[in-house]
Amino acid sequence: MNRAAYAALAAALLLLSGCRREAASTSQPAPAPEPPTTIAWWGQGTLHVGGDSIETRKPDTIRYVAGTTLVRHHERWAIVVDGRLDRLPLGIYNVVISPDGRFVAWVVEHTVRQVAELHFVDAARVVRRDTETGDVDRSASWRAHVECCDAVGSPSLARVSNAGLVTGYANFRGRAWTWRPHRERTPLRGVTGRQLSTHVRSVDGRHVAIGRLPLEGDDWRVLGWESPTTVVLVRATMSGDAQVHEIARCEKRSHSCTPVPGEPHGHTVLPDRYS
Secondary structure, three states: OOHHHHHHHHHHHHHHOOOOOOOOOOOOOOOOOOOOOOOOEEEOOEEEEOOEEEEOOOOOEEEEEOOEEEEEEOOEEEEEEOOEEEEOOOOEEEEEEOOOOOEEEEEEEEEEEEEEOOEEEEEEEEEEEEOOOOOEEEOOOEEEEEEOOEOOOOOEEEEEOOOOOEEEEOOOOOEEEEEOOOOOOEEEEEEEHHHOOOOOEOOOOOOEOOOOOOOOOOOEEEEEEEEOOEEEEEEEEOOOOEEEEEEEEEEOOOOOEEEOOOOOOEEEEOOOOOO
16 A cells, blocks of 8 residues: 555545544655554564564464563463563463553463373463563462363463453353452353453553454454554465565554554564454
């Protein structure tokens, strides 16, 4: 999409939202170019996190929210701390990050006992890490009966809030629950795992970017929120590695979008949307 198309789109959006736009003076200086996105991405052997560049092999998954970045290589997760990768324990899954990036939560399986052919007893804990203080809290051990490859009953996480409250479920049809350190799980009345939203939330946790995007074409998706009012979109071919074609920064209040020049571009690994 060229700049003229962005300008026309922004003007239409402003008109629809009831805003007036004065004619631009020919003496006004040209606007400053958009800065690169601060959202983490990997390309050509380097993980880019804000202004940091970390040499690492291609990750299977990147999770990024509000300055907190985690990557997964095969079965091992790591969190970016002071420009380096700090590896997390083996055996963790269902990694989620709070909208403001302060809390990270995951599930860790610590025992599996076979009781019959293709029948197992799975014991797991929920772990929550405070990225500001470094404090780590663990839930009590929760048991679940697993048949073959169907982990029905094992805890799955939907999100962790800015207050550190973890929300999860045992299976999509089962009742959802919340957990915070030093307390038991609290069931959510009338809420099942299928009803829990995993949309990308704004930094303050109050908004989600869903529905029709204010850009042309069907191949745009939400890359993440850079601030409480700014969301970054990417137009990319998502088969295998992401082939990035275009990045845009959109303002929630004005519904206007502007192109973001430079990287990421080409074949990259972008953050997934489960965060």
